Amino acid sequence: MKINPRYYPAILLITFVIFVLIGFLLGFRPQHNEGERGLLLLWSSLT
Amino acid sequence: MSASSLTKSRRAIQWVGVVGGFLIGLRHIMPGESGGGAFDSFCPFGGIETLLPYLTTGHTLKTTNLLNFSLLLGVLGVALVTGRAFCGWMCPLGTVQDFLAAWGRRLSGERHHIRGKTSKARLPLRLPTLADKYLRYAKYLILLLILAASLYTVYPPLHEFCPVRAVFSFKMTPLLWSVLIAFLVTSIFVERAWCKYLCPLGAALAIFNKISPVRLTSSNTCNNCGRCDIECSMGIQDVPNNLTDTECIRCLECLDTCARDGSLELKVLK
Numbered sequence: 001m002k003i004n005p006r007y008y009p010a011i012l013l014i015t016f017v018i019f020v021l022i023g024f025l026l027g028f029r030p031q032h033n034e035g036e037r038g039l040l041l042l043w044s045s046l047t
Numbered sequence: 048m049s050a051s052s053l054t055k056s057r058r059a060i061q062w063v064g065v066v067g068g069f070l071i072g073l074r075h076i077m078p079g080e081s082g083g084g085a086f087d088s089f090c091p092f093g094g095i096e097t098l099l100p101y102l103t104t105g106h107t108l109k110t111t112n113l114l115n116f117s118l119l120l121g122v123l124g125v126a127l128v129t130g131r132a133f134c135g136w137m138c139p140l141g142t143v144q145d146f147l148a149a150w151g152r153r154l155s156g157e158r159h160h161i162r163g164k165t166s167k168a169r170l171p172l173r174l175p176t177l178a179d180k181y182l183r184y185a186k187y188l189i190l191l192l193i194l195a196a197s198l199y200t201v202y203p204p205l206h207e208f209c210p211v212r213a214v215f216s217f218k219m220t221p222l223l224w225s226v227l228i229a230f231l232v233t234s235i236f237v238e239r240a241w242c243k244y245l246c247p248l249g250a251a252l253a254i255f256n257k258i259s260p261v262r263l264t265s266s267n268t269c270n271n272c273g274r275c276d277i278e279c280s281m282g283i284q285d286v287p288n289n290l291t292d293t294e295c296i297r298c299l300e301c302l303d304t305c306a307r308d309g310s311l312e313l314k315v316l317k
Contacts (some may be wrong), residue, residue, distance in 0.1 A: 002314050004313075005053050005302060006053070007105060011128065015121075015128045016133075019123065020124075023117025024119035026116075028115075028116035029113055030088070042054060045230070
């Protein structure tokens with residue numbers, strides 16, 4: 001399917017924002033100290 | 048949309064990244080800000096640097112935190128959809144290199160850049176083909192070394208050598224000054240030298256060029272005029288036949304330069 005290049009910048013920005021928000025929802029949020037939250041902790045506890 | 052407006056959109060997004068980089072750098076020299084290393088926590092590559100330590104110990108490296116993973120996810124999301132477009136459209140270091148290469152062209156005799164036409168400027172230089180080919184593998188080696196080193200370090204392995212810190216952070220060390228000078232000089236002499244040969248984030252994103260659904264395609268109306276080759280800042284040769292090359296940063300300058308409607312098209316592949 002052909003895409004009009006005019007939408008390319010919007011595709012990039014929207015994708016970036018969506019995935020950053022997914023990261024936030026997974027618990028990867030700004031912290032002042034070293035973090036221990038997030039789904040990756042589950043992995044680290046298994047290894 | 049006219050060709051130049053696509054470039055204008057790209058430039059606008061790129062400069063937002065540059066201004067953002069400087070603002071983050073400024074924030075960390077403001078009174079009341081302490082700690083000194085939090086600049087790293089805004090770097091998507093910091094997510095790669097701290098990934099293995101986090102998986103094995105549950106702790107991030109010093110000067111990084113969980114925000115790095117969210118930013119890395121954002122960059123990986125863009126890569127998953129469009130390949131290395133982050134490098135071509137959003138990376139502030141790439142923008143600075145584009146600016147320096149254009150400056151170098153002007154310094155070496157180019158008055159007006161005519162799109163798709165070989166410049167008379169002496170800069171930027173092109174490395175010999177063989178050297179260029181093999182030096183491009185260096186970034187993959189650097190990525191592997193950083194991943195291995197990250198298991199044994201307290202700070203992110205690139206912390207003291209990072210050109211992003213050198214350019215945008217205002218907390219300089221003698222080593223960062225050296226990195227800054229090397230970065231500025233090489234960027235003037237060789238277009239996107241950091242992206243081509245050294246950037247470990249670019250190395251990590253390269254594979255996505257092969258699998259991303261949003262990509263350029265060429266048709267048989269292409270007459271191999273070579274205008275796109277001239278405009279390619281990554282120095283890819285025979286662009287219409289190498290549209291999924293791992294070196295492509297999906298900047299769309301080739302599409303913008305193409306004089307034949309329909310020869311290059313942006314598509315979503317099923």
